[in-house]
Amino acid sequence: MSEEDRLPESAYRYFWEIDPAQLDVSAHPRYVIERLLEYGDFPELRWLFRRFSREQIVDTLKRSRRLTLRSATFWAQVMSVPREDVRCLRAHFQERHNRIWQR
Numbered sequence: 001m002s003e004e005d006r007l008p009e010s011a012y013r014y015f016w017e018i019d020p021a022q023l024d025v026s027a028h029p030r031y032v033i034e035r036l037l038e039y040g041d042f043p044e045l046r047w048l049f050r051r052f053s054r055e056q057i058v059d060t061l062k063r064s065r066r067l068t069l070r071s072a073t074f075w076a077q078v079m080s081v082p083r084e085d086v087r088c089l090r091a092h093f094q095e096r097h098n099r100i101w102q103r
Helices: 009-014 029-039 044-053 054-063 069-078 091-100
Strands: none
Touching: 009 029, 009 044, 029 044, 029 054, 029 069, 044 054, 054 069
């Protein structure tokens, strides 16, 4: 695996369920982008925006079901993506999510 296909060590803490040193970023771009959009700090986000194209990041934002409402709203605003284009911000997705997680 080349250096470009590895996560920066500062991002390891966001990938708690796997061995992040073994993660091939090129093989799992959506997973990496989602996780860093949700939890990443400035160094990791700088790496993310250098490593992936804007198109890859926007596509992940639009298709993700894993981003929180807060993160999806923030990144949609930052990336100038209409709310209705972001799957996890659509009303029917929120209704289903709320129905599943009701107390």
